[in-house]
Amino acid sequence: MNTSVKMILVLTLISALSGGLLSYWDAYTSEKIEAYRQQEIQQAVKEVLPDTDEEKIQEAGDFTFYVGYKNGDITGVAFVAEGGGFQDIISLMVGVTPDFSKFTGLAVLSQKETPGLGTKIAYDPSRKGNETWFVDQFQGKKSGNLTYVKNQKAYGDSEIEAITGATISSNAVITILNKCIPTAKSVFESINQ
Amino acid sequence: MEKNEITASDQAAEASETPKKKAPAPKPKKDPRDHLYKPKGRPLTMSSSPYSQTKDNVPKIMWCVSLALTPAVIGAVIFFGLKAVYMISISILAAMATEWIITRIRRKPNTLDDGSAFLTGLLLALTLPPTFPVSGCVLGSVFAIALGKQIFGGLGCNIFNPALLGRAFLQASFPVKMTTWVLPRYADMNAYTGSVSPDAITGATPLGLLKYEKIFTDLKPLFIGNVGGSLGETSALAILAGGIFLLILRHADWRIPVGFLGSVAIFGGIFWMVDPATYPSPLFHLLSGGLLLGAFFMATDMVTSPITIKGTWIYSIGAGLILVIIRLFGGLPEGVMYSILLMNGLTPLINRLTRPKFFGEARA
Amino acid sequence: MAKKVSLLEDFTKGIWKENPILIALLGLCPTLAVTISVENGLAMGLAASFVLICSSTLISLLRNLIPKQVRIASFIVIIATFVTIADRYLAAFYPEISKNLGPFIPLIIVNCIILGRQEAFASKNGVGRSILDALGMGLGFTLVLLILSTIRELLGSGTILGYQVMWDSFSPWMVMVLPPGAFLTLGLMIGASNWINDRRTR
Numbered sequence: 001m002n003t004s005v006k007m008i009l010v011l012t013l014i015s016a017l018s019g020g021l022l023s024y025w026d027a028y029t030s031e032k033i034e035a036y037r038q039q040e041i042q043q044a045v046k047e048v049l050p051d052t053d054e055e056k057i058q059e060a061g062d063f064t065f066y067v068g069y070k071n072g073d074i075t076g077v078a079f080v081a082e083g084g085g086f087q088d089i090i091s092l093m094v095g096v097t098p099d100f101s102k103f104t105g106l107a108v109l110s111q112k113e114t115p116g117l118g119t120k121i122a123y124d125p126s127r128k129g130n131e132t133w134f135v136d137q138f139q140g141k142k143s144g145n146l147t148y149v150k151n152q153k154a155y156g157d158s159e160i161e162a163i164t165g166a167t168i169s170s171n172a173v174i175t176i177l178n179k180c181i182p183t184a185k186s187v188f189e190s191i192n193q
Numbered sequence: 194m195e196k197n198e199i200t201a202s203d204q205a206a207e208a209s210e211t212p213k214k215k216a217p218a219p220k221p222k223k224d225p226r227d228h229l230y231k232p233k234g235r236p237l238t239m240s241s242s243p244y245s246q247t248k249d250n251v252p253k254i255m256w257c258v259s260l261a262l263t264p265a266v267i268g269a270v271i272f273f274g275l276k277a278v279y280m281i282s283i284s285i286l287a288a289m290a291t292e293w294i295i296t297r298i299r300r301k302p303n304t305l306d307d308g309s310a311f312l313t314g315l316l317l318a319l320t321l322p323p324t325f326p327v328s329g330c331v332l333g334s335v336f337a338i339a340l341g342k343q344i345f346g347g348l349g350c351n352i353f354n355p356a357l358l359g360r361a362f363l364q365a366s367f368p369v370k371m372t373t374w375v376l377p378r379y380a381d382m383n384a385y386t387g388s389v390s391p392d393a394i395t396g397a398t399p400l401g402l403l404k405y406e407k408i409f410t411d412l413k414p415l416f417i418g419n420v421g422g423s424l425g426e427t428s429a430l431a432i433l434a435g436g437i438f439l440l441i442l443r444h445a446d447w448r449i450p451v452g453f454l455g456s457v458a459i460f461g462g463i464f465w466m467v468d469p470a471t472y473p474s475p476l477f478h479l480l481s482g483g484l485l486l487g488a489f490f491m492a493t494d495m496v497t498s499p500i501t502i503k504g505t506w507i508y509s510i511g512a513g514l515i516l517v518i519i520r521l522f523g524g525l526p527e528g529v530m531y532s533i534l535l536m537n538g539l540t541p542l543i544n545r546l547t548r549p550k551f552f553g554e555a556r557a
Numbered sequence: 558m559a560k561k562v563s564l565l566e567d568f569t570k571g572i573w574k575e576n577p578i579l580i581a582l583l584g585l586c587p588t589l590a591v592t593i594s595v596e597n598g599l600a601m602g603l604a605a606s607f608v609l610i611c612s613s614t615l616i617s618l619l620r621n622l623i624p625k626q627v628r629i630a631s632f633i634v635i636i637a638t639f640v641t642i643a644d645r646y647l648a649a650f651y652p653e654i655s656k657n658l659g660p661f662i663p664l665i666i667v668n669c670i671i672l673g674r675q676e677a678f679a680s681k682n683g684v685g686r687s688i689l690d691a692l693g694m695g696l697g698f699t700l701v702l703l704i705l706s707t708i709r710e711l712l713g714s715g716t717i718l719g720y721q722v723m724w725d726s727f728s729p730w731m732v733m734v735l736p737p738g739a740f741l742t743l744g745l746m747i748g749a750s751n752w753i754n755d756r757r758t759r
Contacts, residue, residue: 007627014619014631018638025642032649040652110656115593115734116713117368125714150405165369167405168524326728340741344748365732 040109041066041093048095048105049076060191063184074098079184080109083176086168088112090121090176096143100185106138106177111169118169134163134170143181146174251348254444255308258490261439264431265319265486269424272377273323277424281318283327287334288314295343309348313337316356316490319425320483320530321363324373332366333359353537354494357530364530374398374421398422399481400526403473415480426483436489445493448502452509453488453516454479460517472521484516487529497537504540504547512536567686571693578701578743579750583669587661588702589739595718598706599699600654604647604662606695608639609671610688613679617687620680632675633666640665670698701746708742709733 045055045066052068052075059065066078078095088111095105108122123131130136142158148170154161162170269277292310296303304310314334321330337359342351364371374397398421399410414420418428426432439445461478478484492498492512499508512532519528577583587605592598612635616623623631644662647655655662665671674694679687710716713733715723732738 003624003626007624010623011627011630011634014634018634021638022641025645029645029649033645033652036649036652112659116729116731165372332730362732365735365737366730367728368731370728 044093044107044109045078045095047107048078048093050105051075058188058191061187063187065184065188068095076104077188079188081176081180081184083172083179085111085172086113086118086166090169090172092173092176094177094181094184096181100181100188101143103138103141103143106135108135113169114166117163117166120163120166121169121173124163134161134173137161143177146178148174249444251309252307254495255312257442257444258439259308259312259315261435261444262315262319262425262490264434265425265428266315268418268428268431269319269323272418272427273375273424274378276323280321280323280325280327280330280424281315284318284321284330284334285311285314287331288317288338291335291338292343295339296347299343299347301347304348307348309342310338313342313356313359317359319486320356320360320423322371322374322423324375325363325367325370329363329367329370333363336362349496351496352541353534354491354497357491357534357537360530361534372401374401376421377419377427398526399477400520403477403481404520404526409473409477410481412476412480415477420481423483426486429480429485432485432489436485439489439493445489446498446505448505449493449498449509450488452506453492453513454484456510456513457484457516460514461521464517464521478517478520482520482527483529487533491529492533492536497540499540499543499547501544501547501549504543507543507547508536508540511539564686564689568689568693571690571695571697572700573697575694576697576701576750577670577673577694578698579747581670581673582747583673584698585743587664587668588705589736589743591658591661592702592706592709592739593713593734594657594710595703595706596654597657598702600647600651601658601661602695602699602702604643604658605665605668605671606691606699607643608636608665609674609695609698610691611639612636612671613674613687613691614684616675617679617682617684623680628680629672629676632672632680636671636675637666670694705739705742705746709738713738 042055045068046052049055049066049068052070054069055066055078056069057064057066063079067074068076068078076095076097077100078093081092081094082089084090090111090113091109093107093109094103095107096103111119111122113119113121120126121134124133125131127133137154137160141160144158146158146160147156148154148160148162148167150162150164150167160170160174266277266281269281288310289305293303293305296305314337317333317337318330321333337355340362341353341355341358342348345351397405399415401421402408402410410420416429418430420427436445436450440447440450457478458475461473462475464472465474473481488509492509499505512535515532515535516528519525519531525531571577575581578585578588584605587601591601612632615635616632619631640663643665644655647658647662674691678690682690707717710718711722712730715721715727715729730738733742
């Protein structure tokens with residue numbers, strides 16, 4: 001047999017087998033992967049909208065809004081906010097009141113900050129029993145023009161206590177929020193007039 | 194013509210001043226070409242390398258540098274109390290113990306008495322914040338000697354300044370503890386200008402205050418040393434005293450502190466002239482942080498700085514430039530450690546690029 | 558020539574004598590990047606071993622069928638197939654580990670250890686020997702990752718597999734979970750292995 005014909009045949013055969021195997025495998029796993037992703041988002045939405053019993057999804061532009069209801073009334077809106085962190089994109093699930101003025105909660109979906117320092121925005125092992133203190137402190141704060149304080153407790157309505165040794169990551173979260181919330185607000189209001 | 198070239202060549206003249214070994218060989222026969230090799234005036238005696246001009250040796254230099262640090266040590270004790278004595282002595286002990294153990298493992302002669310391990314431990318302790326735990330001092334000293342020096346083959350083979358490498362390791366390992374400061378016992382709260390809250394000042398060095406709080410510190414306390422900072426770096430007065438002693442004895446190349454401090458003053462001064470409200474004055478740059486300690490005692494380390502004169506200038510001015518960039522635009526308030534370590538890393542390259550021409554070599 | 562090497566040696570050479578990381582210095586990128594915790598290191602080692610064993614078996618079976626002009630292309634397609642299987646498997650059943658390892662599982666495709674073993678061994682030897690070789694290399698790779706990640710997690714977080722093992726007042730050496738810690742530890746491990754080899758030959 002001609003070498004080039006053999007080359008084409010063998011490579012085609014291998015690729016076809018590989019493709020077949022992978023499509024079968026994909027069908028088997030993709031359901032589970034998608035289910036996990038949904039569950040993760042659902043869990044984050046539940047976390048940031050504590051006072052709801054039902055969520056409805058509204059999509060508009062770049063945003064997917066998870067609108068929380070309790071007894072038929074809107075109690076909060078959750079959406080994903082993303083922005084540059086110290087090393088990579090930080091992805092946050094933001095929960096706010098329906099008029100976007102106050103936080104109902106905040107959760108970190110994904111981040112790749114410095115292990116042991118910046119990762120404390122999501123999980124701080126040094127504060128036993130209160131590992132998610134950084135995002136928890138947002139609950140009830142005003143959503144506009146957040147600022148941070150260092151090495152002391154935050155008292156003001158829009159003050160956030162930064163993580164010692166990870167000011168840049170703390171500031172990144174605040175910057176993402178300050179930038180994304182007004183945009184999200186205008187998008188949300190334009191579709192719900 | 195040839196005669197002129199011999200006397201003009203720096204290298205040959207420097208090398209010839211006092212050769213180490215005077216050859217006890219019998220007087221050579223009078224050579225008719227003698228006048229070519231012995232120009233009028235200073236006689237040119239050649240011997241094979243290495244050339245040594247002084248009676249200095251490693252132990253003498255190391256112990257002299259340690260002696261020159263005495264004022265800084267005294268300053269540390271005055272400002273930060275007995276904790277300073279404790280930290281310094283533990284660091285030195287740990288460094289010397291590591292040196293002893295590793296020379297035993299490597300089956301090399303004991304090098305404790307050359308004083309280099311003593312100096313490394315001392316310098317390391319002086320660059321640590323006064324609140325730093327003593328166990329951390331031990332770790333830093335062990336790292337500095339074991340991985341900063343001995344793993345390269347001992348004194349003279351290391352690429353980076355061991356004390357600074359130990360500090361860099363501690364900085365990367367314990368970033369929070371390495372930036373937790375206290376004010377010295379006699380601190381003067383009136384020395385800070387700007388929107389001052391006592392909370393802000395207790396936790397910071399003058400450079401940190403400038404970077405994060407936009408608070409300027411007066412120059413007088415900076416000069417004396419009653420501001421927040423590492424053990425041995427706060428008092429410009431004490432370091433200058435020791436540094437000048439070192440320069441007079443010629444155990445440090447004067448070009449390095451001059452080039453380093455000069456370039457910091459010039460580059461820092463340029464920014465200050467553009468906007469004095471945002472950028473600190475050159476004098477503030479010189480007196481704050483660990484610059485003086487680094488310029489006199491760390492950048493001048495003979496092993497890790499270039500050997501040519503031109504190279505020395507490149508090295509010291511480069512360190513100053515990097516320092517100003519880190520201080521003004523970097524994420525950290527202070528950059529002496531990284532600027533010196535970076536230039537240490539460039540030193541072999543600088544040596545290669547500034548290698549003097551061989552005698553008689555054609556211009557390329 | 559190949560007959561002289563015993564079957565046992567085919568297996569053991571990957572663990573020490575021709576260890577892919579310590580001696581051949583292959584596959585350093587995942588070695589340095591993922592060994593922050595024992596869990597990650599183990600998952601990476603097992604995933605790479607799985608790909609290595611499967612593709613070695615298949616390629617040594619097909620070695621007489623594949624024309625040598627397209628052998629690298631065929632190897633890569635086969636390796637990529639198994640890597641995708643491993644990647645999807647982790648994402649479906651161990652989503653947390655998959656998230657931690659990020660792009661380093663797909664990057665096994667270009668891991669020098671795997672392509673190198675196909676080119677140097679599986680494409681020239683029988684199935685039995687190829688499987689032994691792949692097992693040994695996979696084990697050698699996994700062992701080094703395990704030791705490296707144990708040291709890094711112990712000193713960098715004070716834990717092993719997430720359980721606190723260091724005393725309470727131990728403050729973690731942050732540098733060990735950062736890239737410099739990986740380089741330092743791996744460098745010391747390579748130095749130690751050279752030192753041991755040196756003393757043995759003496």
